[in-house]
Amino acid sequence: MSLSIKDIARLSGVSTATVSRTLSAPEKVTRQTREQVMQVVEEHGYRVNSMARNLRRQRADSVLALVPDLxxxxxxxxxxxxxxxxxxxxxxxxxADNRSLHPSGRSVLSQLRDARADGLICLDGGFSDEARRELAASGMENRVVFACEWPMAGGFPSVRSDNREGMRLAIDYLAGLGHRCIAYCAGPAGNVLNIERRAGAQEALAAHGLTLPDSRVFEGDFSLQAGEKAAQVFVEMAERPTAVICASDQLAMGLIHGLSKHGIHAPRDVSVMGFDDIITSAYFLPALTTIRQNRLGLGVEAATVLLDLIDGKSVPRDHVVTLPVSLQIRASTAVPR
Amino acid sequence: MSLSIKDIARLSGVSTATVSRTLSAPEKVTRQTREQVMQVVEEHGYRVNSMARNLRRQRADSVLALVPDLxxxxxxxxxxxxxxxxxxxxxxxxxADNRSLHPSGRSVLSQLRDARADGLICLDGGFSDEARRELAASGMENRVVFACEWPMAGGFPSVRSDNREGMRLAIDYLAGLGHRCIAYCAGPAGNVLNIERRAGAQEALAAHGLTLPDSRVFEGDFSLQAGEKAAQVFVEMAERPTAVICASDQLAMGLIHGLSKHGIHAPRDVSVMGFDDIITSAYFLPALTTIRQNRLGLGVEAATVLLDLIDGKSVPRDHVVTLPVSLQIRASTAVPR
DNA sequence: TGCAGTGCTGTAAAGGTTTACATTTTTTCT
DNA sequence: AGAAAAAATGTAAACCTTTACAGCACTGCA
Structure with missing residues (x-):
């Protein structure tokens, strides 16, 4: 149905090699030949077949992004x-979604092995040992970059936000407002971002002579629902914190929502901060004070590193790109009563 | 580096054809041969090279989803x-993002032509004539399905929510609450969803003996920012509506946010409804009354139709799958004062 | 025993490119 | 003008599968 390079070669009276060169390295071909070939190409709307090209070049010209939940x-x-x-x-x-399996029951990682993708951007730090083995078996371990999250054990380049610094900004700000009793609304227990942020908060609190006892940590995950549950714990506390820093914006929204049901309002009764600056945060009521992550930038940088890796440029095994975060002061925080 | 089917054939003492059959049509091969081959396959962790397979099979085993904004x-x-x-x-x-071009300057649609994808799920109803031509040139017009949005001119199968019915549910609900003066906060002017929803609202209002004069339509797009702008228009109205139905949840949130700056609160002073039921709606303050779209379902159905198309099953050119919507009553609506 | 039918397996031809190497043409230099 | 160097082009192999077709070894039947 569709024309092949052979047809174009025949139609323009040159060899397939010349057609190929015209298309992918025009400077290697006489101007005259080039124009001759290009005319035929355009006239017939010829496009190279990328499957054939990829087979020959041993390159898929595509990369896989793996997320915990699409x-x-x-x-x-x-x-x-x-x-x-x-x-x-x-x-x-x-x-691809990390949870979904191919019909064969093989993990999506096997796509790398199948030569369907030249590399992997993994957005899921929860990286099982099995996945790591599969990666190793594919000979692709050096074409992987983690973005946003990263595996605790290390071993891969990674692009991430400066989570600790973010928490320092948050705590400094709250402490500056006069808060002394600050709670932490946590993400999933094993999650590296949660661990990092919690540690960051703890460090920053210490710098102000404050502490973060376990009793002031609300365990959960990053979800709205978890925030709402945290509200329940909050209202039952003997000594209520005057501020809560949350591991995500969704937690903060859920928390504020949950607290409002108990007549506790932010920022009047309690200051609440988020982390991420997701799109709706600025329009939440109250608008959320939060730490802004440059998510677009994380993507761009991760892709850049991966492209380097694919091009064979050497990137240290534990190369880390850290993107700055910034404090967005809005309406969910205030001086303590 | 990696083993090919030839190596496996040699190692297990059979021909490449037999290896291929063992892998893709095991029933065509003796049990003994099968076991013999599989052992070698597993021992060496052999995986077929999907580029070669796809080239031979003339299939990419992948589909492209095109969005207006990733x-x-x-x-x-x-x-x-x-x-x-x-x-x-x-x-x-x-x-792929509809806005991004390949470095060649060609639209992403050309990927279909390049044989990189077997079909297209288009989430962008704003389908230019040029795109349509490019599609026709690729011989892929019959491997396209639209999801969520669809091109006004028709001509392609489409999967969508029942937008009119959604608006009927919304208006019936608001009218039942006693609202008589209802405004519409609009999406982008040319957008098919906006047009459909506005028409649906108008129809439903008429059924209640009500009207939707242009003066009561806030023009915008689906964004939070547009909602906030609409608030400005709202406060300057001589006769303020008692309820606003928005073309999207983000509009509703932006509107509520904007109004609150003027001391106008939902649902006390005005009832506000959204459309979509995005994830944060239930946790917004006030929790948003809205029309729920089954977005996951839209995706599943669209993929199903496309897979049928790819399998060569006949699907009428203008086949439409309409998914039901539902009314989610929450806290942003109330009886008018 | 001969023959048709059945079930496995092997051979080799696609599938559409790219590219190393060989060959031809053109340019440059003396 | 002629040789050497450089540039353009052509030939054919390689990339790795799948599959049509042919061949072979059986089985069952007359």
Whole structure:
């Protein structure tokens, strides 16, 4: 149905090699030949068949982004960043959900092995040993970069926000407002971001002579629901904190929502801060004071590192790109009563 | 570096054809041969090279999802639905942003032509004539399905929510509450969803003997910012509506946020409804009364139709799958004062 | 025993490129 | 003008599978 390079060669009276060169290295071909070939190409709307090209070049011209949950809107900005960068390089973006298996029962990671993707951007720090083995078996361990999250054990380049610094900004700000009794509304226990942020908060509190006892940590995950549950714990506390710093904006929103049901309002009764600066934060009521992560930038940087890796540029095994975060002061925080 | 089917054939003492059959049609091979081959396969961790397979089979085993803006979190649930369905069929999901061009300057649609994808799920109803031509040139017009949005001119199968019915539910509910003066906060002027929803609202209002004069329509787009701008218009109205139905949840949130700056609060002073039921709606303050779209379902159905199309099953050119919507009554609406 | 039918397996031809190497043409230099 | 160097082009192999077709070894049947 569709024309092949052979047809174009025949039609323009040159060899397939010349057609190929005209298309991918025009400078290697006489101007005259080039024009001759290009005319036929355009006339017939010829496009190289990328499957054949990829087979020959041993390159898929696409990379895989693996997320813990495709349905989580948090990732969309990161995808946008990845795609921005990749499209400049003519590379496609394949996305997959870490939970979904191929019908064969094999993990999505096997796609790398199948030569479907040239590399992997992993947005899920919860990286099982099995996944690591599979990666090793694929000979692709050196074409992986983690974005946003990263595996605790290390061993891969990673692009991340400066989570500790973010918490320092948050705590400094709250402490500056006069808060002395600050709680932490936590993300998932094993999650590296949660661990990092909690540690950051603790460090920053210590710098102000304050502490973060376990009793002032609300365990949960990053979700709205967990925030709402935390509200329940909050109201039952003997000595209520005057401020809560949350591990995510969704937690903060859930918390504020939950507290309001008990007649406790932010920032009047308690200051609440989020982390992430997701799109709705600025429009929440009260608008959320939060730490802004550059999610687009995370995507762009991760893609950049991966493209380098694919190009064979050497990137240290534990290379870390850390992106700055910033404090967004809005309406959910105030001086303590 | 990595083993090919030839190596496996040699190592297990059979021909490449037999290895291929063992892997893709095991029933065509003796049990003994099968075991013999599989042992070698597993021992060496052999995986077929999908580029070679795809070249030979003339199939990419992947589909492209095209969105107007990858960064818009609205789409994530749809992606999740698409991927769920595709992964069952062993098909990969490629995503692309309609705005981004390949370095060659060609539109992403040319990927179809390049044989990189077997079909297209388009989430962007704003389908230019040029895009349509490019699609026609690729011989892929019959492997396209629209999800969520669809092109006004028709001509492609489409999966969508029952937008009119959604507006009927909304208006019936507001009218039942006693509202007589209802405004519409609009999405982008040319957008098919906006047009459909506005028409739906108008119809439903008429059924209650009410009207929607242009003066009571706030023009905008689907964004939070547009909602906030609408608030400005609202406060300057001579006769203020008692309720506003918005074309999206983000509009509703922006509107409520904007109004609150003028001391106008939902639902006390005005009832505000959204459309979509995005993830944060239930946790907004006030929790948003809205029309729920089954975004995951949209993705699943769209993928299903596309897979049928790819399998060569006949799907009428203008086949439409309409998914039901539902009314979510929450806290942003009340009887008029 | 001969023959048709059945079930496995092997051979080799696609599938559409890219590219190393060989060959031809053009340019440059003396 | 002629040789050497450089540039353009052509030939054919390689990339790794799948699959049509042919061949072979059986089985069952007359």
């Amino acid at each position: 349905g989580n809107p948090f990732f969309s900005a990161i995808f946008a960043g990845i795609q921005d960068r990749l499209s400049q390089a003519g590379v496609d973006l394949l996305v | 960064g818009n979190p609205f789409f994530s649930a749809i992606f999740a639905g698409i991927q769920d369905r595709l992964s069952q069929a062993g098909v990969d999901l490629l995503v």
